[in-house]
Amino acid sequence: QSALTQPASVSGSPGQSITISCTGTSSDVGGYKYVSWYQQYPGKAPKLMIYEVSNRPSGISNRFSGSKSGNTASLTISGLQAEDEAHYYCSSYTSSNTWVFGGGTKLTVL
């Protein structure tokens, strides 16, 4: 049950787009369409942003999008806004009927 691999930090200016990668194995990310992404502000609970690789829950801005290729999933945030500054975590269902999270990525809006 090794954690999925995410970059520790990414940054971008308002209006720009950024992409956060999430690399796993064929037993998790690569084997299923069940990759999800969560946003977390300091001291707050995580919030679901993307499920099943690319689907947005009701109320989530279409500036957030997800994709997957092989063992790597990606979260893209377009039209970056100051309020997007937070930590982002990917998660995947695994072949062991468990879940695994990525180490998290801190997004800084310059």
Place this chain on the structure above:
Amino acid sequence: QVQLVESGGGVVQPGRSLRLSCEASGFTFSSYGMHWVRQAPGKGLEWVAVISDDGNKKYYADSVKGRFTISRDKSKKTLYLQMNSLRAEDTAVYYCAKDSKIYSMDVWGQGTTVTVSS
């Protein structure tokens, strides 16, 4: 509205036990699987355990297997996490989360803090 409220956290000595609770409201509790997820101070999220909607299937992270037990009470609409043989590395904020039925966690509680220290 849909809500999860955790309780039961506190300071406990290594080797001792603690039971966390998560009270659900605003949805049909017995129709959804439930998760526990934890976050050590300054660290990322770590999935801990999941229980099926009927309580018959339970799965655990390797780091807690054999020490933690997840359970649920349909009548009380409450999820539990029994934590035994606690270690310093179990120190974390523990969140309960509702399974979305599509392998993600769509509702989270506010978390309860567990500190394991002598």
